[in-house]
Structures are given as structure tokens and as C-alpha cells.
Amino acid sequence: MSTFxxxxxxxxxxxxxxxxxxxxxxxxAIPNSDSGIEGTFSFLREIIQATAPYACAYKPNVAFFExxxxxxxxxxxxxxxxxRREAPEALIVADAKRGDLAxxxxxxxxxxxxxxxxxGLTVNPYMGMESLAPYDQFSDRGVFALCLTSNPGAIDFxxxxxxxxxxxxxxxxxxxxxxxxxxxxxxGATRDADSLSRIKSIAPSVPLLIPGVGAxxxxxxxxxxxxxxxxxxxxxxxxxxxxxxxxxxxxxxAAARSxxxxxxxxxxxxxx
Amino acid sequence: MSTFxxxxxxxxxxxxxxxxxxxxxxxxAIPNSDSGIEGTFSFLREIIQATAPYACAYKPNVAFFExxxxxxxxxxxxxxxxxRREAPEALIVADAKRGDLAxxxxxxxxxxxxxxxxxGLTVNPYMGMESLAPYDQFSDRGVFALCLTSNPGAIDFxxxxxxxxxxxxxxxxxxxxxxxxxxxxxxGATRDADSLSRIKSIAPSVPLLIPGVGAxxxxxxxxxxxxxxxxxxxxxxxxxxxxxxxxxxxxxxAAARSxxxxxxxxxxxxxx
Numbered sequence: 001m002s003t004f005x006x007x008x009x010x011x012x013x014x015x016x017x018x019x020x021x022x023x024x025x026x027x028x029a030i031p032n033s034d035s036g037i038e039g040t041f042s043f044l045r046e047i048i049q050a051t052a053p054y055a056c057a058y059k060p061n062v063a064f065f066e067x068x069x070x071x072x073x074x075x076x077x078x079x080x081x082x083x084r085r086e087a088p089e090a091l092i093v094a095d096a097k098r099g100d101l102a103x104x105x106x107x108x109x110x111x112x113x114x115x116x117x118x119x120g121l122t123v124n125p126y127m128g129m130e131s132l133a134p135y136d137q138f139s140d141r142g143v144f145a146l147c148l149t150s151n152p153g154a155i156d157f158x159x160x161x162x163x164x165x166x167x168x169x170x171x172x173x174x175x176x177x178x179x180x181x182x183x184x185x186x187x188g189a190t191r192d193a194d195s196l197s198r199i200k201s202i203a204p205s206v207p208l209l210i211p212g213v214g215a216x217x218x219x220x221x222x223x224x225x226x227x228x229x230x231x232x233x234x235x236x237x238x239x240x241x242x243x244x245x246x247x248x249x250x251x252x253x254a255a256a257r258s259x260x261x262x263x264x265x266x267x268x269x270x271x272x
Numbered sequence: 273m274s275t276f277x278x279x280x281x282x283x284x285x286x287x288x289x290x291x292x293x294x295x296x297x298x299x300x301a302i303p304n305s306d307s308g309i310e311g312t313f314s315f316l317r318e319i320i321q322a323t324a325p326y327a328c329a330y331k332p333n334v335a336f337f338e339x340x341x342x343x344x345x346x347x348x349x350x351x352x353x354x355x356r357r358e359a360p361e362a363l364i365v366a367d368a369k370r371g372d373l374a375x376x377x378x379x380x381x382x383x384x385x386x387x388x389x390x391x392g393l394t395v396n397p398y399m400g401m402e403s404l405a406p407y408d409q410f411s412d413r414g415v416f417a418l419c420l421t422s423n424p425g426a427i428d429f430x431x432x433x434x435x436x437x438x439x440x441x442x443x444x445x446x447x448x449x450x451x452x453x454x455x456x457x458x459x460g461a462t463r464d465a466d467s468l469s470r471i472k473s474i475a476p477s478v479p480l481l482i483p484g485v486g487a488x489x490x491x492x493x494x495x496x497x498x499x500x501x502x503x504x505x506x507x508x509x510x511x512x513x514x515x516x517x518x519x520x521x522x523x524x525x526a527a528a529r530s531x532x533x534x535x536x537x538x539x540x541x542x543x544x
Contacts, residue, residue, distance in 0.1 A: 063379040070342040107335040126398040128425025153400025161433035
């Protein structure tokens with residue numbers, strides 16, 4: 001089976017897009033007409049159908065499903081299948097930020113790569129590189145290690161030390177990736193451009209997932225100038241809930257317009 | 273409602289035990305006669321019934337349930353209810369090591385504290401203290417922040433920096449706990465005693481959850497000498513799968529004997 005990175009290159013080339021659409025079904029933001037599990041499913045299906053021409057990848061946020069209990073996990077599985085139907089070549093990255101050891105990490109890997117058949121998974125490196133090793137046997141999947149996150153509180157631990165923790169993580173992941181070739185890193189767009197270039201200089205062969213563009217206020221041009229085209233740039237709420245800003249169009253049409261705007265900007269900034 | 277710590281004190285006093293029984297239902301270790309969801313449930317119920325007189329707390333490891341899909345989450349919910357029935361005063365700490373921001377963290381908190389009604393949750397501090405804030409509104413629950421874990425790979429990041437990362441985490445949690453009073457920290461028993469005393473000196477008011485006693489080879493006496501009685505000491509496989517070491521007794525009886533051995537040692541080391 002081809003690697004995650006190969007499939008990323010193919011999808012990026014076909015769509016001329018590095019957009020990742022975050023699937024964060026917040027009950028407080030979903031239209032009242034679409035409440036409940038079935039309503040959420042039909043709302044998300046409409047978004048997925050409408051954004052399929054623009055989405056290089058989708059990133060469902062597991063917490064928003066998990067809180068609904070077993071029925072939420074059933075919904076998560078149905079959303080994965082829905083993406084496979086509507087956008088067969090799009091990559092699916094489960095945003096679950098798992099991090100644990102040995103057997104436990106192995107079960108997390110099996111959960112997302114086998115039980116739900118996702119293409120990628122976000123993981124938390126706090127427990128050391130040993131905690132990421134169980135994912136390595138899934139060489140065709142993408143392992144997305146948190147490096148530098150987009151929140152102000154990233155300064156508490158990630159930016160402490162000399163070199164700072166996030167640089168240590170970047171160095172370790174670069175070394176691991178030289179062998180396994182299945183790593184990505186999560187690096188926040190709302191951080192300064194210097195940090196992004198620093199990460200790229202330490203880990204040149206590790207592609208980046210950049211959250212925080214769109215509703216979180218990142219700057220697409222700065223990101224792409226520093227990172228090149230080996231990125232996935234995530235937008236969640238600005239696409240999912242675009243219907244709130246566009247009157248007179250469907251929820252899907254609003255999402256498609258919002259996605260197209262981002263992708264148009266990507267195409268003007270990158271030579272795919 | 274009383275706080276997690278108050279309920280811990282009451283249970284510890286009533287049982288003279290600081291034992292936390294880890295619930296890690298590994299299909300490879302569960303008796304063949306108990307395979308499948310129903311078999312796993314009846315195996316775990318037997319263990320819970322047998323260890324109820326010794327368990328100050330239970331710590332189900334979420335990964336082992338999650339891998340089974342929605343049915344695994346249903347099983348997780350049933351195990352929580354089973355503990356409530358068989359050991360009504362025992363504390364239930366979901367070992368899920370969640371770590372994320374804002375809404376996402378809030379949904380993780382709601383998942384474990386509301387959807388499944390657990391008493392405590394393990395969390396990962398990599399994204400900063402901001403990522404732990406959403407748990408604070410559940411002032412009657414216990415928030416267990418990873419500090420220093422028991423694996424060799426803990427040296428990669430947790431022990432780097434000056435002061436090392438785990439000490440920074442301990443200091444931050446101590447400060448937060450002075451206000452919220454609902455924090456615990458996870459500190460590995462297989463680390464040297466110096467690290468444990470260091471954590472206690474930095475964060476004297478934060479009780480500790482110590483994994484790694486039993487099958488992972490920690491030393492109970494060293495742990496209790498350094499930490500006192502404000503601890504939960506976890507044993508998982510050495511209790512759950514004790515039946516493999518004891519022939520001629522039931523799985524439950526084997527687990528009870530193993531739990532009693534640990535608790536007897538606790539009683540000889542601590543004056544409850």
C-alpha cells in the first residue's frame with residue numbers, strides 16, 4: 001500500500017490544495033434543525049459533499065464525537081465512511097492526540113488505523129519517543145506528533161528549556177522519520193514565523209500540519225512562505241460554520257465558498 | 273458534593289489501603305473462556321467483586337476499551353457501573369491521558385465526568401496549563417496530570433531542561449492546585465527515589481498516582497517512604513492476571529490474594 005505521504009502528494013497534485021477541513025461538530029454551532037446524532041450526520045455529510053473538491057484532507061476531532069458516548073463513536077465511524085464515499089482520495093487524520101506506552105499505545109494505533117481505518121492520527125510526545133514507536137508498524141499511515149501548538153499556553157512547557165522543548169521534539173521526530181518516513185508534526189500557525197522556520201530547519205524532511213488558520217487567526221501567506229508545500233493547513237470552524245456568515249445560501253454552499261477562498265489563496269501562493 | 277480528595281480520604285481510612293487496581297483488559301491475557309465483549313465483562317466483574325475489599329480506587333485504561341469500537345465504549349460504561357455496584361465507595365479514575373484546548377478539552381472533561389461519570393481522569397500537560405483549565409469547573413473530580421512517567425523514554429523530554437520539564441510541570445500543578453484543590457500528579461514508581469522526593473518537595477500539596485508497582489517492578493517501600501499516604505499506588509496486570517501464577521483457585525480468588533498481599537504490605541509500611 002502506498003504511504004501516507006505518497007497519497008498526500010497525489011491528492012495535493014490532483015486538487016492543487018493543501019487544505020485540511022477540520023470536522024469539529026460542536027452542538028452549540030450546528031443548526032438547530034440538525035440536532036441529535038442523525039442531524040449532526042446529515043449536517044456533516046452536506047459539508048463533506050460540498051468541500052470534497054477542495055479538501056486535500058479531513059481532520060475529525062475525536063473529542064466532539066467521544067462526548068456523545070458509544071453512539072458518538074458510531075457516528076465517528078460513519079463520518080469516516082462518508083468521507084471515503086464522497087472524497088475517496090482525501091486523507092483522513094483522526095485528531096485524538098493520544099499518548100501512552102507499549103500495549104496501550106498499540107491499542108490506540110489499532111483503534112484509529114484498524115478499527116476506524118483512518119489514514120493518520122495526532123499523537124502527544126510527552127512520554128518520549130518510546131511512546132510513538134508502536135505506531136511505526138503502520139508504515140502506510142501518518143503519525144502527527146504535536147510539536148508547537150497554537151495556544152498562548154504553549155509557552156508553559158513547549159517553549160521552555162534551551163533548546164526549547166519543541167525544538168527537542170522536532171529533532172527527535174526528524175531522526176525517527178529518517179528511518180520510518182511516516183511522521184508529520186503539528187505546528188501552530190499563530191506562532192511567530194521564526195518558530196516555524198526554526199522547526200523547518202531542524203526537521204526539513206517532516207511535513208507539517210498547521211492548525212489555527214481561519215477562525216483562529218493564522219496568516220496563510222506567512223505559513224506557506226516558511227513551510228513550502230509539504231503542509232496541510234487546517235481550517236475548521238471557518239468552513240464548517242460558514243453558513244453563519246453567508247445568508248441566502250445552503251450550509252454546504254457556504255462551506256464550499258469558504259473552502260474555495262482558502263484554496264484560491266493557496267494556489268496564488270504556491271506553485272503546485 | 274464532596275471533593276475527590278475527601279472521598280479518597282474516606283475510602284483510604286475505611287479500607288486502610290491506597291491500592292488502585294488498573295483495569296487493562298488485554299484480549300491476549302484474558303482467559304480463552306472469557307473472550308469477546310461479554311466474556312471480558314464477566315472476567316472483569318469477577319476481578320472487581322474479588323478486589324472490592326482492597327481497592328481504594330480502580331483505574332480503567334480507556335485504550336483497551338476504545339479499540340473495540342462503539343461496543344468497547346459500551347463495555348467501558350458497564351464496567352464503571354459495575355464498580356459503582358460492587359464497590360460503591362471506590363474511586364474510578366479513567367486512564368485516558370487526554371490533552372487538548374478550549375472546547376476540545378471541555379468535551380473530554382464532559383466525556384469522562386458526565387457521559388461516563390468517572391471520579392477522575394488522567395491528562396497530558398504538553399499543551400500547557402491552559403489545556404487543563406477546562407477540567408477545573410469539575411471541582412468535585414480529580415484531575416491527574418502526567419508529571420514523570422515510569423518508562424525509560426521519560427528521559428527524552430520529561431527529564432530534559434534545567435530545571436527538567438517534570439519539575440516545571442510539578443511547580444505549575446502545585447500553583448494551580450493551591451486554587452482549585454482538585455489536582456493529582458502521575459509519577460512513575462520505577463524512577464529513582466530522588467525524583468519522587470523532588471516532586472514531593474516542589475508540590476507538597478498534590479497527591480500522587482504511582483503506576484508501575486507490581487508487574488512493572490516498582491518498589492512499594494521506597495515509594496511510600498518518599499510520598500507518605502497521600503498516594504494511590506496502581507497495580508494492573510499483577511492483580512488482573514494473577515490467576516496465571518496461582519493454580520487451583522478461581523481468577524477472582526487469585527486477584528484477591530494478589531491485592532491482599534499488596535495491601536498488607538501497605539498497612540505494614542503506613543500508619544493509616
